[in-house]
Amino acid sequence: MSTAPRIAVSGLHRGENPQPGAGIIRSIRRAFADAFIVGLTYDAFESGIYVEGGPDAVYAMPYPTSGPEAYFERLDTVLEKTPFDFFIPTLDAEIELLVHLGQDIAARGLITCLPDKQMLQRRAKDRLVDLANACDVAVPDTVPVYDVAGAARGARELGYPLMVKGQYYDARKVGTEPELVAAVNKLLAEWGAPAILQRCVHGPEFNALGLGDGRGGIIGLCCIRKTIVSDKGKGLGGITIADKRLDELCSRLIRELRWRGPFEIEVMIDESRRKYVLIEINPRFPAWVDFPSMLGANFPATLLTMMATGLTPAPMTPCPAGHFYLRHQIEVHGHIEQLAALSTSTDFDVPAETTSRTSAQV
Amino acid sequence: MATPLSDLLLNDRGFTFDPASGETFQLNTTGLRIVRMLQQGLDSDAVLGRMIEDFEVDENTARRDLDDFLSGLKQLGWAG
Numbered sequence: 001m002s003t004a005p006r007i008a009v010s011g012l013h014r015g016e017n018p019q020p021g022a023g024i025i026r027s028i029r030r031a032f033a034d035a036f037i038v039g040l041t042y043d044a045f046e047s048g049i050y051v052e053g054g055p056d057a058v059y060a061m062p063y064p065t066s067g068p069e070a071y072f073e074r075l076d077t078v079l080e081k082t083p084f085d086f087f088i089p090t091l092d093a094e095i096e097l098l099v100h101l102g103q104d105i106a107a108r109g110l111i112t113c114l115p116d117k118q119m120l121q122r123r124a125k126d127r128l129v130d131l132a133n134a135c136d137v138a139v140p141d142t143v144p145v146y147d148v149a150g151a152a153r154g155a156r157e158l159g160y161p162l163m164v165k166g167q168y169y170d171a172r173k174v175g176t177e178p179e180l181v182a183a184v185n186k187l188l189a190e191w192g193a194p195a196i197l198q199r200c201v202h203g204p205e206f207n208a209l210g211l212g213d214g215r216g217g218i219i220g221l222c223c224i225r226k227t228i229v230s231d232k233g234k235g236l237g238g239i240t241i242a243d244k245r246l247d248e249l250c251s252r253l254i255r256e257l258r259w260r261g262p263f264e265i266e267v268m269i270d271e272s273r274r275k276y277v278l279i280e281i282n283p284r285f286p287a288w289v290d291f292p293s294m295l296g297a298n299f300p301a302t303l304l305t306m307m308a309t310g311l312t313p314a315p316m317t318p319c320p321a322g323h324f325y326l327r328h329q330i331e332v333h334g335h336i337e338q339l340a341a342l343s344t345s346t347d348f349d350v351p352a353e354t355t356s357r358t359s360a361q362v
Numbered sequence: 363m364a365t366p367l368s369d370l371l372l373n374d375r376g377f378t379f380d381p382a383s384g385e386t387f388q389l390n391t392t393g394l395r396i397v398r399m400l401q402q403g404l405d406s407d408a409v410l411g412r413m414i415e416d417f418e419v420d421e422n423t424a425r426r427d428l429d430d431f432l433s434g435l436k437q438l439g440w441a442g
Contacts, residue, residue: 204383204384204385206384224384225383225384225385227384239384240384241381241382241383241384242369242381242382243381243382243383244382245382269383274439321371321379321381321382321384322371322379322381
């Protein structure tokens, strides 16, 4: 890239339920030290705003559920103050909004790398069974539910315990009908319909991070086994693996979807069947995206190159098996003035004295 | 779901990593020697011969221990 890339990234939280944005920024800076990065946030307490090496400028955005008008109005204001060329959205709800508005994004001269509507819908949790069947991939019995009565019917079909999942986020294990009702009510209210009931699978969990070329090919893939799982199911540690069966499973899914852009495929080994079962496909990088960058497989940098050139990059070097990550939480420091700026004027530049980088003029 | 024995990563103290499953194991000295011999391409009869020689045990004892160990490897999904 001849000039310093200017990129917007969202999803900067790195707390208990970490988002991918902070890891993406870190990876981009590994490859493009002069990159100018704009953080788009939904909460002034997203910890990645305040981290050293974090975004050069930060703007609060309206929630995607506010609708396209409010979203683009704000995006236009941000672009006027701090222009950028590339946008890497990382939140499922945000991606859902943006794939329907590709023309509006393009009209602003912004470059993204996202799946199209059909790709996105085919990997949605309520349609996962159809996709898995088309690819000859095993999947837990799944029932989409739209209300509590439907959930009770679904639970009778699947039996307890079972997993209840929100359309975009959140999953809870429930063992009784009262727990089911509480979980379904909460997830429907929070993420809309349908909520998803899934038969529980017992066995180790695996994640595959990758980048699809939009023609059915995979540019790069990094597979891990989760070695430490939090009580909320988050991977606090993982180790790289090399299993051709998992690579092939991912290839079949991505080929069928002709997936474009970042993805995360979550699978488990069903111990009763000794075979991989597909749990879900996320349309974005996972929070551990900076880990493969430490092994020489920098997915965000490859994505940025792909967006900048419009070309399919050469296949990435596979991550060797046997490298592990541990999630390591630290405290970051902010000042009340930063919080005030984001809470009132909804944007601020990162003060020069707290970083070695030049602040944005906002 | 089987991992070829040749793919296992071992250190000299028996710490073993299965790169396909991501699982780690601790082999004892005898187990480590057997896996190393199998990785070198020795068949079970050749391994048995080496065990009798190296550990100075009778054939029946060595065969029983080796069969137990090989069946454990099979359960782990490790194939020779």
